[in-house]
Amino acid sequence: MEQPLTQRADQPLKPRNKHRLKARGKRHTVPKQAEPKTPDPQPPVAGVPVPEARPAKAQKADVPIEEQKTEGPKTSGAPNRSNDNRFNEEKSRQKKQARPEPSAPEPSTNTESEPEPPAVVPVPTQRPDVTKPEVEPPVVAPQPPEKPADADDKKMLPDPRSADLPDAKMPAEEVACRERLTALGVEFEEHKAESNPDIGCSIPYPLVLKSLGKSIAIGPATELNCPMAEAAARFAANVIQPAAKAEFGADLKSINQASAFVCRPRNGTRKLSEHAFGNALDIASFTLSDGRKIEVGPTPPEKDAKFLNAVRKAACGPFKTVLGPGADPDHALHFHLDLEPRRHGGTFCQ
Numbered sequence: 001m002e003q004p005l006t007q008r009a010d011q012p013l014k015p016r017n018k019h020r021l022k023a024r025g026k027r028h029t030v031p032k033q034a035e036p037k038t039p040d041p042q043p044p045v046a047g048v049p050v051p052e053a054r055p056a057k058a059q060k061a062d063v064p065i066e067e068q069k070t071e072g073p074k075t076s077g078a079p080n081r082s083n084d085n086r087f088n089e090e091k092s093r094q095k096k097q098a099r100p101e102p103s104a105p106e107p108s109t110n111t112e113s114e115p116e117p118p119a120v121v122p123v124p125t126q127r128p129d130v131t132k133p134e135v136e137p138p139v140v141a142p143q144p145p146e147k148p149a150d151a152d153d154k155k156m157l158p159d160p161r162s163a164d165l166p167d168a169k170m171p172a173e174e175v176a177c178r179e180r181l182t183a184l185g186v187e188f189e190e191h192k193a194e195s196n197p198d199i200g201c202s203i204p205y206p207l208v209l210k211s212l213g214k215s216i217a218i219g220p221a222t223e224l225n226c227p228m229a230e231a232a233a234r235f236a237a238n239v240i241q242p243a244a245k246a247e248f249g250a251d252l253k254s255i256n257q258a259s260a261f262v263c264r265p266r267n268g269t270r271k272l273s274e275h276a277f278g279n280a281l282d283i284a285s286f287t288l289s290d291g292r293k294i295e296v297g298p299t300p301p302e303k304d305a306k307f308l309n310a311v312r313k314a315a316c317g318p319f320k321t322v323l324g325p326g327a328d329p330d331h332a333l334h335f336h337l338d339l340e341p342r343r344h345g346g347t348f349c350q
């Protein structure tokens with residue numbers, strides 16, 4: 001949900017039927033009644049194999065187009081829930097497409113964009129013959145090869161953190177992080193490790209936060225990794241609380257989060273979200289001790305805007321990615337904060 005994925009350059013645009021056509025042409029060498037080699041609009045005669053030379057398809061630069069369509073940056077402002085649904089739909093569509101075909105002699109590196117062949121294949125120019133070919137044809141007309149690369153192509157881009165699984169003994173840095181959280185007054189519970197090898201998400205030492213400090217609540221139930229929990233707790237105490245006091249003369253009572261650990265990719269990309277590692281927190285609103293609620297949005301009231309801008313600006317540094325209204329439509333209604341490791345300790349704040 002941060003940066004759109006750049007277009008993959010590793011998809012060659014080579015026509016996939018060339019090789020097949022050639023091989024097939026060789027097969028039909030049996031002389032026959034002079035048949036003009038013209039396009040034949042008739043459907044195949046039953047039982048006779050029809051080579052599906054599909055020149056139109058071969059010429060189509062289908063991969064990049066499809067990728068743009070399905071993988072390109074989304075502009076919907078839908079919250080995470082619907083993104084998850086969309087992702088699941090996409091997954092189930094892949095599964096359908098990845099259905100193995102009985103005759104797939106040529107694994108192709110071509111990809112997901114290949115649509116299912118139409119039920120009635122229009123017969124192109126080279127109608128081979130109505131006589132018997134040398135080789136006894138299979139009973140069922142051959143299907144175009146379905147690509148096994150199909151499923152691979154929709155996989156998330158690899159992230160080394162996907163392989164993180166919990167050790168039998170909690171690492172020292174995780175233990176130390178928990179001690180610091182306790183010192184900050186954060187209440188939390190240990191949660192069982194979660195991972196999904198298909199998608200690539202993994203959170204080996206998750207915590208569920210019950211509070212973000214001695215007098216700062218967070219809800220609903222917030223599952224994060226410990227470094228992110230600590231960063232959020234420190235930020236709440238050191239930045240949000242003083243900003244609330246300065247602007248409204250009230251204390252920060254609670255943070256209402258929109259998303260913490262979620263096993264999903266970034267919106268519209270194949271890159272895993274920091275949420276997939278429990279390394280990101282989306283904040284939708286802040287509630288103050290006087291009952292005032294300050295919501296993140298594109299056009300907050302002036303006083304709220306001042307507070308929100310101060311918080312957002314100060315978040316850049318403690319958090320490595322900071323996004324919010326105006327960054328892109330996905331972040332119109334929340335601040336996204338994460339600890340994505342970046343080269344040279346850089347930040348990405350919009």
Ligand SMILES: [Zn+2]
Binds near residue numbers: 259280282335336337
């Ligand atoms: Zn987010």
